[in-house]
Amino acid sequence: MQISRLLLITTLLSMLGGFSATVQAAGDAIKVTSIAQVETEVIGKDGKKSLVRTPVEKAIPGTEVIYTTTFQNLIKKPVGDIVINNPVPNASEYKAGSAFGKDCDILFSVDGGKTFGHAEELTIKDEGGKPRPALAKEYTNIRWIYKKQLAPGKSGEVGFRAAIK
């Protein structure tokens, strides 16, 4: 009984320690923020047209939504091996060529995130089982591989556009 209780406590402590360490690293080193916006054309007082991004309001099928993820280094050391994964939202269709991310290698998946490849490498099997190039609207997941170290205090931004089906 004594031994087993001690073991239990030790196990609990180690679990807590490990867990809290992870939480601390995840919670504190990098802050990840996701926003969804729509772009509307606004004609200014000077008559010039400009595109203005506002939070998604009236959202109907066909509306193109811009999803932007910002990541910021909150610690005093550089952060590396940054990979951002974002499934294409439900009831949405990825817009071809819309993914952006400075210093990123952008990959896509057409199988729910099991495998990733560059846009031109992706294929879908047609009805006869033959592979054909995948269409942008068939993408299920997007992955950004940040090729640099993120210096302390610095932040990066990635995103994409998807239309509501």
Next chain:
Amino acid sequence: MHPAEIKKICSRAINPGISVCLLLILPQIGWAAGTPSGTSISNSATLTYSVGAGPTNTATSNAVSFIVDKKVNLLVTEVSGSPTSVGIGQTGAVTTFSVINLGNDPQGFALAAALAAGNPASGGTPPFTTNDFSATGLQVFADSNGNGVYDAGVDTATSIPTLAADASQKVFIVADIPGTAAAGQQSVVSLTATAVVPITMAPLSQTPGVDTPGVDVVFADGAGVTDAALDAKYSAYGAYLVNGVNVTLTKTVASIVDPNGTAVVMPKAVITYQIDVDLSGSGTADNLVITDPLPANTTYLANSISITCISGTYAGGGACGVGTISAPQPPVSKGDLDTDGDYADFNFTSANAVTVTLGNATSPAKSIITFKATIN
């Protein structure tokens, strides 16, 4: 997969007793039904990273989400793309329209039939532009039993109580043709469908102002022939065309040349008479023969008959040949005998008259006959 639509197109009998039907198998266009309103769309990004030689850590973004709003959109089209052929005094003549729900939710549709304003019908699209007379007693019925044709006494609903997203239903305007209408005249009518709350048929209004947390109503329709964009309405023209062909003959004096080379009406002056033969309306004038008695106190100038075939489709043998005239032809001189096979003569078929046979001419068709006579 959408099932193929089998469409039967019949053209009204050109010659009595003969009608031409075409069976067309058309692939149905698949409209994107759209995500139903109320659907929550959510996005969240996951980020993995490491610090120095440390383990891989995971950070997850906030989940950003919004609710899909109600898109109200519809389209009304006239189904056949051509006027409904009707007889003078016909009752219960039907034009067929299709109402399509292009929104993302089931929707009810109120229906209204109206006579087009003006001639040409303002904003009309061919062939629904010419508006010569007014059909009467307009009624509108939905194709309640869904068989695509109007069944009097069966299709009695005057609105569409509910139509699923992406679905379409036929709608009929039923009207009477007054006895005063003439062959070739057309009456343009319009069908306006208005999206309403299903079943209760209460009006729909757009959710005003800024976004609400719940489902907002957003109008997304285009402008129809008599309605504006973004008004939850759509309208289209159809028409009734009185069948039968109108043959209009217009005789004019094309020129007068007197012996002095001027245009004085005097003895020995040569008058060129011109008869414009104009077929309007729809259908075929069979065995069309133009006979023009020579005016009094004139003498026919031998071999002066000439015919200019401008348009029309001809059959059965005539001065404009057989087939469709796609471009105006140059004038062709004709002999005076009825045995020379040129379908024109003087003083043979009919005494002291010019006779030109055009055969079976299908409207629209136009030709010009000229001949010369000398003043006695």
